[in-house]
Amino acid sequence: MTTETSQAEKMGAEQLGLFLYQMMLIRRFEEKCGELYTKGKIRGFLHLYTGQEACAVGMMAALADRDKIVTHYRDHGHALARGLDPNRVMAELMGKATGVSGGRGGSMHLYDVSKGFLGGYAIVAAHLPLAVGLGLAATMKKEDSVALCVFGDGSVGEGEFHESLNMSVLWKTPTIFFCENNLYGMGVPFKESLSTDIPKLAAAYNMPTVTVDGMDVLAVHEAMKTAVAHARAGNGPYFVEAMTYRYRGHSMADPELYRLKDEVEQYRKRDCIERLKAAMQAAGQLDESRFNEMTERVEQVVNDAIEFGERSPQPGLETLFDHLTKEPANG
Amino acid sequence: MTTETSQAEKMGAEQLGLFLYQMMLIRRFEEKCGELYTKGKIRGFLHLYTGQEACAVGMMAALADRDKIVTHYRDHGHALARGLDPNRVMAELMGKATGVSGGRGGSMHLYDVSKGFLGGYAIVAAHLPLAVGLGLAATMKKEDSVALCVFGDGSVGEGEFHESLNMSVLWKTPTIFFCENNLYGMGVPFKESLSTDIPKLAAAYNMPTVTVDGMDVLAVHEAMKTAVAHARAGNGPYFVEAMTYRYRGHSMADPELYRLKDEVEQYRKRDCIERLKAAMQAAGQLDESRFNEMTERVEQVVNDAIEFGERSPQPGLETLFDHLTKEPANG
Amino acid sequence: MVEMRMRDALREALREELIRDERVFLMGEDIGAYGGSYAVTKGLLEEFGEERVKDTPIAESGMVGIGIGAAMAGLHPMVEMMTINFSFLALDQIVNSAAKLYHMSNGQINVPLVIRMASGGGSQLAATHSHSLEGLYAHFPGLKVVCPSNAADAKGLLKRAFRDQNTVIFIEHTANYALKGEVPDDPDYLVEFGVANILREGSDVTLIGYSGSVHQATRAADMLAQQEEISAEVIDLRTIRPLDMDTVIASVKKTNRAVIVEDDWLFGGFGGELSAQIMERAFDWLDAPVARVSCKDVPLPYNRNLEFAALPSEEDVVEAVLRMFKE
Amino acid sequence: MVEMRMRDALREALREELIRDERVFLMGEDIGAYGGSYAVTKGLLEEFGEERVKDTPIAESGMVGIGIGAAMAGLHPMVEMMTINFSFLALDQIVNSAAKLYHMSNGQINVPLVIRMASGGGSQLAATHSHSLEGLYAHFPGLKVVCPSNAADAKGLLKRAFRDQNTVIFIEHTANYALKGEVPDDPDYLVEFGVANILREGSDVTLIGYSGSVHQATRAADMLAQQEEISAEVIDLRTIRPLDMDTVIASVKKTNRAVIVEDDWLFGGFGGELSAQIMERAFDWLDAPVARVSCKDVPLPYNRNLEFAALPSEEDVVEAVLRMFKE
Numbered sequence A, B: 001m002t003t004e005t006s007q008a009e010k011m012g013a014e015q016l017g018l019f020l021y022q023m024m025l026i027r028r029f030e031e032k033c034g035e036l037y038t039k040g041k042i043r044g045f046l047h048l049y050t051g052q053e054a055c056a057v058g059m060m061a062a063l064a065d066r067d068k069i070v071t072h073y074r075d076h077g078h079a080l081a082r083g084l085d086p087n088r089v090m091a092e093l094m095g096k097a098t099g100v101s102g103g104r105g106g107s108m109h110l111y112d113v114s115k116g117f118l119g120g121y122a123i124v125a126a127h128l129p130l131a132v133g134l135g136l137a138a139t140m141k142k143e144d145s146v147a148l149c150v151f152g153d154g155s156v157g158e159g160e161f162h163e164s165l166n167m168s169v170l171w172k173t174p175t176i177f178f179c180e181n182n183l184y185g186m187g188v189p190f191k192e193s194l195s196t197d198i199p200k201l202a203a204a205y206n207m208p209t210v211t212v213d214g215m216d217v218l219a220v221h222e223a224m225k226t227a228v229a230h231a232r233a234g235n236g237p238y239f240v241e242a243m244t245y246r247y248r249g250h251s252m253a254d255p256e257l258y259r260l261k262d263e264v265e266q267y268r269k270r271d272c273i274e275r276l277k278a279a280m281q282a283a284g285q286l287d288e289s290r291f292n293e294m295t296e297r298v299e300q301v302v303n304d305a306i307e308f309g310e311r312s313p314q315p316g317l318e319t320l321f322d323h324l325t326k327e328p329a330n331g
Numbered sequence C, D: 001m002v003e004m005r006m007r008d009a010l011r012e013a014l015r016e017e018l019i020r021d022e023r024v025f026l027m028g029e030d031i032g033a034y035g036g037s038y039a040v041t042k043g044l045l046e047e048f049g050e051e052r053v054k055d056t057p058i059a060e061s062g063m064v065g066i067g068i069g070a071a072m073a074g075l076h077p078m079v080e081m082m083t084i085n086f087s088f089l090a091l092d093q094i095v096n097s098a099a100k101l102y103h104m105s106n107g108q109i110n111v112p113l114v115i116r117m118a119s120g121g122g123s124q125l126a127a128t129h130s131h132s133l134e135g136l137y138a139h140f141p142g143l144k145v146v147c148p149s150n151a152a153d154a155k156g157l158l159k160r161a162f163r164d165q166n167t168v169i170f171i172e173h174t175a176n177y178a179l180k181g182e183v184p185d186d187p188d189y190l191v192e193f194g195v196a197n198i199l200r201e202g203s204d205v206t207l208i209g210y211s212g213s214v215h216q217a218t219r220a221a222d223m224l225a226q227q228e229e230i231s232a233e234v235i236d237l238r239t240i241r242p243l244d245m246d247t248v249i250a251s252v253k254k255t256n257r258a259v260i261v262e263d264d265w266l267f268g269g270f271g272g273e274l275s276a277q278i279m280e281r282a283f284d285w286l287d288a289p290v291a292r293v294s295c296k297d298v299p300l301p302y303n304r305n306l307e308f309a310a311l312p313s314e315e316d317v318v319e320a321v322l323r324m325f326k327e
């Protein structure tokens, strides 16, 4: 913890408080989603993010407003850390008209273009080439924005991983490949689905690569700052592997036959929230009252979101055929 | 050449003579195919193998009869080196009923199951996973056969390259990935289509990898013997990159706008046939008369093949619906 | 006869085939320790071991290609595609390798492979995860396409698929997994391909479905009988390639009216083929144009109301039938 | 008006759009130094440079995905798929990303992307390289599918595709590339989507084609006029999604007979959709069931005789028409 403490001091209470708050918000938001799912208020596939909060919070803090993000279906944490309105995210999970995707996308497909949040993608690895294209466009348009692509360890097995990394390096696109390695793709340990280490493979494309503790928000943030600076400076893509762990099953349907409760407990001991909290307290940057404030604020925000979602209307049936294609043609 | 000479001595005139003969046969066969194409006797896409003969001859000599082979559409050389009947190969190119594929496959789709030659594949990289499956089956059936998969440098860009290498190493399949790196994928130099070196990438999957001079039949043969021994012993897949060059365009339709005639001339100076010939002569293993014999035999075999093809009947229209599905169901 | 869910009937079929034929083995994403995302393969890893129940990386194209290669070498693999939505990624292997090798090799190489995939909407999985693409696969010569609607057929057809010497696309509607039915326990119980099943006899109109849509058709037939005194014959195609058109035509020549029900999109869907063939073979018997009841022409939305508005319902079928009688 | 081949008309369209709109750029395998495998992009690298004419690795899925990403960011890419046979590998990106993003994002993200692909048989390229899959793409809501039959339409439709705000699948039959025709040189010349073209008027039967099959239909119309004194109306659909059914229905209500001609396989093909819609909308006007003339139900063989026996010919069309008049 000493490194975290010293880093904590460097960084200043302001930003650390924000990190802590965001991680707590995501944690609580996800716990509530789990409850709402069992109540049938959220349906379809639901993939919770608890345990991985440090990844989302650490990565998003390193981005600028003009940057673009694509992620996978386990996307609530990324959306909230990027600053999407929790009310509209919750409304989306409930399939309401006020949701960020108008109730059409659901948990796996959150979009908010105003925030550069270009979507959660439910086809594994399908968004990797999209992130290369977003980066390519930035270069061609002479913008200095970067494209962040978040995916899991299991996605590395797909052919598009290979095609995307190769073209990204070939064309020097400002793309950051952020792999959330939570050790499993559904129930398969990544060591059984990949013949090598992820960074070793990524490095083979001649891409700078780093592995960080994905349950240490400061470590994630540092790595992302380096990655973003590299890409923004026109040096091409950068690969970050964050070692993390999901506390819940793959989705709400997961019987979790493939892992031992004990393993989960081991990782909970390294919980990202507890660690930052301890580091801040050790550095004298967090007293009891401030922490309690945060807890209350989180509770408030999540409850408001649920209430907003509940109160919001269903999309009207007359909207079924909306947004099928964008018309008219221009020019 | 001295290494070749010394190797040549080791090997003995018998085998060397066979290598030289096979390379000469493929060279002549391909030259004739080019002529027949301009005469309209061969149609569709035709990809000639001239320049790369050392690869086919060197690799096939390292295989046993029980081994299986899948290759790409530039497959005449592999077929002839594996011992397919030149008459039936030529008949196939002419679309005749006597062809190895009954006239249905043409140049890109040669098959002879009796020789373990399971086809030329015209969808780039599509046969890589097939070779993993063939290897997997060998292991499951407790056979000690290996599966050879031949493909070009351009195929490395496809996602299936990645998926196949990964699963092959994961499951330790006796698969030999043989990449004929002739520097171009159609008109694109492989350095412009791959962000790294092929062996560097292959090695990243934790697969043993070697690069050899693909215009030196002895070097290719040596590398393949090692690869086959490795795979047959149950140690899993092996990757061979052979640096070679095609003298003709990608296909008969290629205007060759992307390379200079001069480059072709440079490579012709390293011609695989000339080099082996010189080495054998230096080692006193080839005299003028033996060489002339070979030349005549080659001429004879190729002319016979053409005559056989010309004489052979077209498949009857009543066969159009043959072999759509294999019936009946068993059991 | 034992009563079980379609999910369990499928598992029984896999078990029996694994026992019957040592060439059979299973590959797929999370079919092992996880038990299969729809629990069809649950327990098979424990019973048959890693050699014959293989978890794969997430790599659909490679996985199917490996299955093809193993089949070429004389094994009889089953590849579970998890869901049909991911099968786009393997389509080249299915169409260009599995379906064509036997023809292109002039009969030298056949590909005995079973590819199972879960299909269908209705679970609020949204646009990328709710496809019904039976018709897409049926378009390609060299393939066989099976889509059972109930537990007994599911078992008999899946066992039959492992007797076939070609690649069989075996499509399971997720809404059918939990449906219970009486299933024969005879290990030699097979359901032949290309034999449609007349689920109920009727005289006024023929309702044609497959996979999930058979159930909208059946419920519609009930409503028509009770509320409208219209007697509907219901046909479950069971396999759509090979397709048992004779049974359909015989029925339409009796009822003079036909409604096709399918979960897939209408435009360019398989219903068009059925409709066209009925016209081609029973034109003079038709009292009204053949009607098609299918998914509305939109990607399926997550919202429950919108999704159900898009999917074909028994009410839609009844409406289509009544329109025929009005005209 | 200038006379040119369809290949050159397509190149002209690309040139004009590259000049008109800086957001337009081209990506694809061998579209640069090689000049494009069908020479459509020849010279464009030299004229517009590597930034805007990009050779890609052989990676169809990645290439299309990159095009989608660039389109999401406000550019208007054209991805050349070389041939439709390789597009299976990119189908997931086309269907699950390009076609659905606008709907799933509730109108926030549209994907202005043009995907060009060469299609069709008849060149003895054998089973893996001879697909006609226009109908497969037309099945997916969110896409537009364009399939010109001549040089002028090719130019006007391709230019129109770059004005569209959605993903356009632009399919070019290889047999049409060398066809010459008068092409407007007006840089604002556009051909609207969803407007079929009546190539010749007729009174006895309506022949419907698209892409390559328009030419079998036209030649059949000549033969019918000369040998049988049958007056055939020939309709070129030009785009099949959107589909101009009104023009087709109006024609059939006049001729009372229809024959659909397509290069794709008949079973589960787009012809079924056309046939079904004609029945649904013109049932009482039909003197005979709508006929379909398509590719025989086999993978296309390399051998010339077999390939031509499999492909639909003008003779097949004439036969189908005569059968209608006999019955």
Ligand SMILES: Cc1ncc(C[n+]2csc(CCOP(=O)(O)OP(=O)(O)O)c2C)c(N)n1
Pocket: A074, A122, A123, A124, A125, A151, A152, A153, A154, A155, A156, A180, A182, A184, A185, A186, A250, C029, C058, C060, C082, C086, C089
């Ligand atoms: C192409 C494709 N194949 C399979 C699936 C089913 N699936 C959904 S998530 C998942 C596991 C992905 O694991 P990983 O990438 O590690 O992400 P994680 O869920 O661990 O965050 C699978 C197999 C899918 N959605 N898309």
Ligand SMILES: Cc1ncc(C[n+]2csc(CCOP(=O)(O)OP(=O)(O)O)c2C)c(N)n1
Pocket: B074, B122, B123, B124, B125, B151, B152, B153, B154, B155, B156, B180, B182, B184, B185, B186, B250, D029, D058, D060, D082, D086, D089
């Ligand atoms: C999936 C796919 N994409 C594109 C093509 C068109 N194509 C045929 S050969 C080829 C180049 C392959 O180059 P390489 O693998 O180096 O083999 P070489 O021709 O050099 O022997 C291409 C792009 C194809 N056949 N399949």
Ligand SMILES: [Mg+2]
Pocket: A152, A153, A154, A180, A181, A182, A183, A184, A185, A186
């Ligand atoms: Mg994971």
Ligand SMILES: [Mg+2]
Pocket: B152, B153, B154, B180, B181, B182, B183, B184, B185, B186
């Ligand atoms: Mg090459």
